[in-house]
Amino acid sequence: MTEKRSHSRRALSKPLEVEISTSTSKNSIDATAINISKGGACIVTDRSLEPGRIVMFKRPLEEVDFELPGFAEVRWVASDDDRFKVGVEFLA
Secondary structure: OOOOOOOOOEEEEEEEEEEEEOOOOEEEEEEEEEEEOOOEEEEEEOOOOOOOOEEEEOOOOOOOOOOOOOEEEEEEEEEEOOEEEEEEEEOO
16 A cells, blocks of 8 residues: 655644534534644544544644644544544645
8 A cells, every 4th residue: 555645644642622613603522633744633533524624623732843733624534433533634
């Protein structure tokens, strides 16, 4: 399998809060970042998110050595038992 990422990922396990906005409401969900790079991250959450949805990270991750963009686009979602792995790409 060929790696398509532009940036290498770093494993971690840190809680964060993700805000999901719609035209009528804003909801926050708890998630855990399991890996991260300058280009994106993989998070685990109890809620499935649709690919293409824009989300906002509300809690910064102090462990990364770069400024984490506030917004990201959901690129893929995979079911993992009763949780969901969600791949996001950071928006510049």
